[in-house]
Every structure is written in structure tokens, then in C-alpha cells.
Amino acid sequence: MKKKVIVAGHICLDITPIFPDKKVNTLSEIMIPGKLLQVEQADVHTGGAVANTGLAMKLMGADVSLKGKVGEDAFGEMILEILDKYEAKEGMLVSAEESTSYSVVLAVPGIDRIFLHNPGANHSFKAADISKEELEEATLLHFGYPPLMKSMYENEGQELLLLMQKAKEAGCATSLDMAAIDADSEAGRMDWKVILRKVLPYIDYFVPSVEELCFMLDRERFASWQKRAGDRDITEILDVDKDVKPLADMCMEYGAKTLLIKCGAPGIYYRTSEKEGFEKSYVPEKILSGTGAGDTCIAAFLVAMLEGYSLEDALHFAVAQGACCVAAYDALSGLKTLPELKAKIDSGWKKQEV
Numbered sequence: 001m002k003k004k005v006i007v008a009g010h011i012c013l014d015i016t017p018i019f020p021d022k023k024v025n026t027l028s029e030i031m032i033p034g035k036l037l038q039v040e041q042a043d044v045h046t047g048g049a050v051a052n053t054g055l056a057m058k059l060m061g062a063d064v065s066l067k068g069k070v071g072e073d074a075f076g077e078m079i080l081e082i083l084d085k086y087e088a089k090e091g092m093l094v095s096a097e098e099s100t101s102y103s104v105v106l107a108v109p110g111i112d113r114i115f116l117h118n119p120g121a122n123h124s125f126k127a128a129d130i131s132k133e134e135l136e137e138a139t140l141l142h143f144g145y146p147p148l149m150k151s152m153y154e155n156e157g158q159e160l161l162l163l164m165q166k167a168k169e170a171g172c173a174t175s176l177d178m179a180a181i182d183a184d185s186e187a188g189r190m191d192w193k194v195i196l197r198k199v200l201p202y203i204d205y206f207v208p209s210v211e212e213l214c215f216m217l218d219r220e221r222f223a224s225w226q227k228r229a230g231d232r233d234i235t236e237i238l239d240v241d242k243d244v245k246p247l248a249d250m251c252m253e254y255g256a257k258t259l260l261i262k263c264g265a266p267g268i269y270y271r272t273s274e275k276e277g278f279e280k281s282y283v284p285e286k287i288l289s290g291t292g293a294g295d296t297c298i299a300a301f302l303v304a305m306l307e308g309y310s311l312e313d314a315l316h317f318a319v320a321q322g323a324c325c326v327a328a329y330d331a332l333s334g335l336k337t338l339p340e341l342k343a344k345i346d347s348g349w350k351k352q353e354v
Contacts, residue, residue, distance in 0.1 A: 007054030010145035011068035014047030023110030049144020052295030235264030292331020
């Protein structure tokens with residue numbers, strides 16, 4: 001019998017214009033006010049943790065139930081239609097009063113992605129949207145992107161805390177992923193240190209990106225990273241010992257059990273009470289878009305852990321799936337099963353030089 005998984009949280013429609021396949025060093029090289037920039041047909045897919053991580057886990061063979069909220073509108077219908085193709089729309093919630101979340105993803109070759117985002121119906125998602133009975137039947141609850149869900153971050157994260165406590169009381173393992181935060185938004189004004197201090201003791205797998213985590217825990221450090229990076233991707237200029245480990249120390253102090261910090265193309269830093277290290281990424285066959293790479297690498301990690309693989313093997317699968325993901329414009333088209341990933345790894349797949 002498969003172990004049941006609930007993947008809940010943020011879901012949206014990702015609209016990705018396809019730019020000419022010409023790398024640039026800065027966005028200002030092509031994004032000029034008043035200029036007409038010709039692009040190709042837009043890639044339109046579901047996005048957010050519910051779709052990216054949930055469907056990726058389902059494609060890898062996990063028994064997954066999706067829990068997200070959309071509006072009763074055209075974008076909502078598109079999301080449900082896409083999920084239905086995967087036989088995965090049953091647990092979704094539809095609100096007649098709210099709009100469906102969407103993102104315009106600017107994936108310009110050569111630079112990191114830029115997102116224009118409307119959170120929509122995600123803002124009203126509550127702990128009560130996942131029943132006690134559902135949690136009792138599940139082995140794992142993976143929750144993604146609370147910084148883009150108002151109900152989950154307001155009141156010092158009380159609703160997020162309630163959900164995680166509810167999951168643990170039901171005997172369910174928990175996993176938590178985060179999202180980039182607009183510093184000028186309401187979420188950007190929250191004290192995320194307070195939220196994480198409350199929530200992390202109830203989280204079995206905490207899997208943020210290094211940029212997200214630094215913004216939450218040490219904004220002065222984050223500002224210094226931005227200054228050092230200039231027009232480059234932040235992950236290109238980071239030193240694991242000086243920049244990443246201090247953030248991990250804080251997470252472990254707050255109660256994290258298994259911590260994975262996604263560091264972009266270089267790889268993943270990991271820490272438990274007994275182990276720590278840095279898992280380098282594999283060299284992708286090609287790079288079209290980083291959309292969903294973080295979500296799908298976590299999907300591979302969680303599926304591997306559910307199937308009884310060691311932490312080390314699960315990390316290999318995680319970085320391997322991330323390298324497969326970036327070879328497609330959407331989050332799912334480039335993915336492989338765990339046996340396919342293992343065969344590619346065993347064949348001598350080269351790691352990145354970091």
C-alpha cells in the first residue's frame with residue numbers, strides 16, 4: 001500500500017513568455033521602456049508548491065492529494081482542467097468571492113527569473129481546509145509558500161502553527177517550503193523570526209531557498225548579499241561556511257530537525273542533528289528555465305525518503321531532479337522517475353564544479 005501524501009498551500013497559473021535564446025548579463029539589456037520586445041508563444045502551466053511539488057511527487061509514483069484554493073474564474077478553470085489530466089483536482093477548493101492566483105514569469109536566458117504575482121485565493125487558505133480525518137490517513141503533509149498566503153503569516157503565523165500542530169497530533173510527518181518575499185508587501189513587514197521560532201519545532205523537513213531564509217532571518221546580511229552580487233544571481237557569490245551555515249545554525253536553534261537549504265545551481269546545503277554537508281548539483285543537459293526546479297527537487301527528496309532511501313541517496317535524487325527540471329520551460333515536462341534518475345546517476349553523470 002502506498003503511503004498517502006497531502007501537498008497543500010499555494011497554487012497559481014504560471015504564464016511564461018518564451019524569450020529569444022540569447023543570453024544576457026542584465027535585464028536592462030533587453031527591458032527598455034518604450035521598446036517592443038518580440039517573444040514567442042507563452043508557456044502556460046500550473047505553478048506554486050501544490051502543483052509543482054504535488055504533481056511531481058505524483059509523477060514519481062506517490063499517492064498524492066492536492067489541497068489548494070482557486071477562484072471561480074477563467075484562470076481557475078484552466079488550473080482545474082490541467083489538474084484533471086493528472087486525476088488530481090478532487091481535493092481542490094473553489095471560491096466564488098476571490099480571484100485565481102497567477103504569475104507572469106520572466107525567464108530571460110542568462111539571468112534569474114522575475115515574477116509578477118497575484119496571490120488571489122491563496123490568501124484565505126486556512127488550517128480548517130484540511131480535515132483531521134485527511135491528516136490521520138496521510139503519512140506526510142507538505143505545505144508550500146506561506147509567505148504568499150496572508151492567513152498563514154498574519155497574527156505571527158498562528159494559522160500555520162495551528163495546521164502543523166494539527167498534523168503532528170494526527171501522527172503525520174510535516175514538510176515546509178517557503179517563497180520569495182516582496183520587501184514592500186505585508187508579508188515583508190512580518191517578523192519571520194517569530195513565526196519560524198513558533199513553527200519549526202513541528203516541522204520534520206524544512207526546505208527553504210537560501211535567499212528566502214536569509215531575508216526572513218537576517219535582512220542586513222541579505223542586503224549585503226544583494227550588494228555583493230550586483231546584477232549576478234545571489235547564489236553565485238555565496239560562501240557556504242560564511243554565508244549559509246550561520247542561517248542553518250539559527251534554524252537548528254529554533255527546532256529544525258532535517259534542514260535542506262536550496263542554493264540554486266550550485267546545490268543544496270543540508271543539516272540534521274548528526275550530519276551536515278553540501279550536495280552539488282548535476283550538470284543539466286540544457287537550461288531553459290529554473291521555474292519549479294526547487295519544488296521538484298524537494299519532491300524527489302520527499303518521495304525517496306518515503307520509499308526508504310537514505311538521506312544521502314535522497315539528496316542525490318533531489319539535485320538530479322532539479323537538473324532535469326531546468327531543461328524544460330515548465331516544472332514537470334523534464335522530470336524523471338527515481339529509477340530513471342538512478343540510472344543516469346550510476347552512468348557517471350557529472351556534478352557541477354562549485
